[in-house]
Amino acid sequence: MEQVFDFIDSNRKEAIDTLKNLISQPSVSATGEGIRECAHLVKEMLAQLGAKPTVYDMRGSSPVVAGKLRSKRNPRKTVLFYNHYDVQPPEPLELWKTPPFTPRIKDGKMYGRGASDDKAELVGRLVLTEGFLEVTGDIPCNFKFLFAGDEEIGSVGLAECAKRYPGTFKADAVIWEFGGVDGNERPLVSLGVKGMLYVQLTATNATTDAHSSLGAIVQNPAWRLVRALNTLWKNDRILIPGWYDNVRPFTNKELKLIHDAPLEAGALKKELGIRRFIEDMDVLEAKKALAGKPTCTICGLKSGYVGAGPKTVLPSEASAKIDFRLVPDQDPKVLLKKLKEHLVRKGFEDVKVTYAHGEKPKRTSPDEPIAVSACDAAREIYKKKAVVIVSSAMTGPMSVFKAPCVAIGGGHPFSNAHAPNENVRLDLFVKGMKWVAETVSRFAAT
């Protein structure tokens, strides 16, 4: 492995140039700007590596670019690298110190939209592969590459692609798109994401807003909505029958990892301007909730008049947007059905449920060889014990892969992902490549 690390070190400049080139190509999935060009660019990068790229043109979404390399000495094991070549819109532009698509290096960081999320990781995967090939003439096991172009807009095309071409998504382990160190330079190994069911509830009655004096005789959809919502959640628990049926409990090992993972509760409360967590939960409870609690969050409420002062109106419509976060093994389709049945059973057949987005949760056991390999590799590279995140509170399309999945890489917590002045630390860019190389090397040997 030392020779592979040497290759990575001595090719630092070339890797940085490749990253610069990739950042310079805008690829904003929200607007479509540069998406096709960027898909072509990453396809060429795979071709140059000899990874026989295929471009899946997903109608209505961005192309999915896939590639594969066969290992000579270990062709029965496959690692898949999932990354995305699309980026968040760069706005607000006025807050960028340098133009978002003109990458600049300053103080050991490269700045530009996509620098951290997810172009440095994507380039890193290719450079370390090149390292294996140059130094050993082979790779430790088969490698697959899957580069999505719609991660920032909900991954609908990726999910469709997984359905149509399941073979392309098959592997023994997946290296997820992000990862890195925490605020104390401890390497993070993330093993899961929450799922999501996002719906809108809408109550209507009259065809037009009316004078509120008619509230004496005309049903108010705002009241219908409030009462319907009220049947969904109480004391931090979702009241829909069967909602928790498929919730997989944490193993003792996962509980220990949650206990050991740090949460800067004081700093978080300060940042949010709150004095306590919901239900007055302590730090351990908060960590468990973030990793494994199904949630029901009202993201928006809308009805009638919301301007200044009083207006005497009886609204004709009221709606709420709700984000349910799911945990293994909850399924958004099953729960959507339960939600609808619950509302009907409670007498709210007039409250319409509109499905907006669904994503299955995913959690990889810390005992999986890929997870163990990532932790062992972290200790080797960083000379520190990895912090294992049993599951992020966030949601991502991890569940399109059946295989175990770990999120590791070269990121850091101040990278401004999704924000102006996004950046990647070049030392971690290099270190992250070594970590991933060490991880797949160890995994291939299991």
Next chain:
Amino acid sequence: MEQVFDFIDSNRKEAIDTLKNLISQPSVSATGEGIRECAHLVKEMLAQLGAKPTVYDMRGSSPVVAGKLRSKRNPRKTVLFYNHYDVQPPEPLELWKTPPFTPRIKDGKMYGRGASDDKAELVGRLVLTEGFLEVTGDIPCNFKFLFAGDEEIGSVGLAECAKRYPGTFKADAVIWEFGGVDGNERPLVSLGVKGMLYVQLTATNATTDAHSSLGAIVQNPAWRLVRALNTLWKNDRILIPGWYDNVRPFTNKELKLIHDAPLEAGALKKELGIRRFIEDMDVLEAKKALAGKPTCTICGLKSGYVGAGPKTVLPSEASAKIDFRLVPDQDPKVLLKKLKEHLVRKGFEDVKVTYAHGEKPKRTSPDEPIAVSACDAAREIYKKKAVVIVSSAMTGPMSVFKAPCVAIGGGHPFSNAHAPNENVRLDLFVKGMKWVAETVSRFAAT
């Protein structure tokens, strides 16, 4: 009285010219346009009648213009005419067939902003007074005139004026600002209005919107609001303890009047596009509810993201606007206190209650001499039995007067009050004057 009626008939043209002149003077209280000029104009009209006008300059609101005339033969009884010289904003202008402040006569109607609400009534009161004076050299009892300039913006100045100058508001009976016939040309005698308590409830938590994945550990003010609202109302009943304590039941006579008053339920449902009234109430129940049911109407709901599609945000604030309609003898101040105490008792001390507007209810007994006089006069003038409205479902500043109060006049249901192409039917303009003259004449003799 025949001579007074003759005077009204033969002065039709002069009355119409006076009305034209008054409509030509804009007086939009919402913007302040022309308010001072119009106050001056009605003051001059009172002066011309010899009614010794006083202008009360209510700081922060429109001037209240008052006048009085003493009866020689019956100085121990006083009738007060309440009207308002301000009008609703004329917008949307493009829907007017003729300019709102350039009155035009077409097909027996005069069109213009304020034609019906309330300038024809105001002019009518002055013309009939002139009739009494011209024909009899006296008036049947003392007359007081009270012309407000802020009826369309909540009557805050009027209420303050009543507090500061109670003598000006004293009378034995009040002729309210509006009235007329229904869709079947039956004269309407309205005896009351509902009161109002309008508040905003606001729940807050974090100082900033957060990512909805934090819903696992951060209290959501939208949920706090929904749960707080839910303690207020259920099955068409307000759940706040003591809310109904001072509700005055209908007398048997009032119940009979409510039963006899028509409600075009089918037409109303069709207009609103609804199939049934709340709680499936029948027509009689609906009439009782409109006249005498306290209500709790959500007029607006607002929180978080309300645009298209899903957005994963945990709101920092949620608010609801609520219109409570009150009935005699409920008091908005007392109920505001009960509402606040209720929320605290239910554990919602974090939900802020902001008072926006309050108005006491008012209901005059159908046995009051002024009510009996109005009904008898209606039969005389229209040759039809009056429809007695025990209470409107609407709210107005009737309670600033302690005296019994009836709403009668020259309006009709298609007058487009508050809407484009507002108009007054000139036949009813004249007939309404006679009706009011006959009413006060009969009342003076009681």
